[in-house]
């Protein structure tokens with residue numbers, strides 16, 4: 060573990076963790092709790108952390124929320140934990156409470172129409188096998204593909220959607236292993252801001268994530284909790300702390316408990 064933000068006081072954070080009445084732990088899924096696999100439906104959590112996560116979920120002291128680009132349904136399938144945590148899918152568009160209640164933010168007719176154009180275009184261009192369809196758009200994945208195929212998919216998506224995205228209220232976002240077209244403004248800063256606003260001022264919070272798309276969440280939690288980069292490699296980041304999975308991740312979660 061390394062503190063990468065010199066303004067961040069790790070010892071003070073640990074002291075707050077020990078004394079706080081309520082805690083909020085927000086977690087990204089792919090690349091953070093689970094290692095990447097070329098078969099996305101087989102991306103289960105690191106075996107090392109499963110017991111620790113179960114322990115965390117069994118205690119009422121921490122509100123644990125997984126915030127992912129995946130759909131809630133997809134998350135439920137890969138998580139396979141005894142206790143299902145609160146899940147916010149499609150970057151917060153979908154929500155699944157600990158009590159098992161599902162809800163989704165309604166999209167406008169205009170946006171829904173554009174999304175159906177996107178789905179048809181994906182089929183017409185033989186990209187269905189690479190596309191993860193979701194209520195918020197589509198993510199095109201190329202992890203494990205040869206470089207030329209990756210470039211072909213990337214080019215096709217960018218050529219077709221770059222100029223139209225703005226007018227269609229869609230965002231074109233590159234992530235580690237692909238590119239996503241999604242409803243504008245659905246990034247991880249809104250769910251983090253929402254969760255923080257639902258919490259008391261005294262809450263101690265952290266957000267853990269691996270990808271460039273998690274930088275929005277790091278920004279949103281700045282000054283109000285710990286932003287934690289979970290990655291094999293340190294990169295230019297707005298995070299406060301950098302940890303390597305799975306060993307340092309497990310240490311962090313144990314320390315949290």
Ligand SMILES: [Mg+2]
Nearest residue numbers: 087089090270
């Ligand atoms: Mg991730």
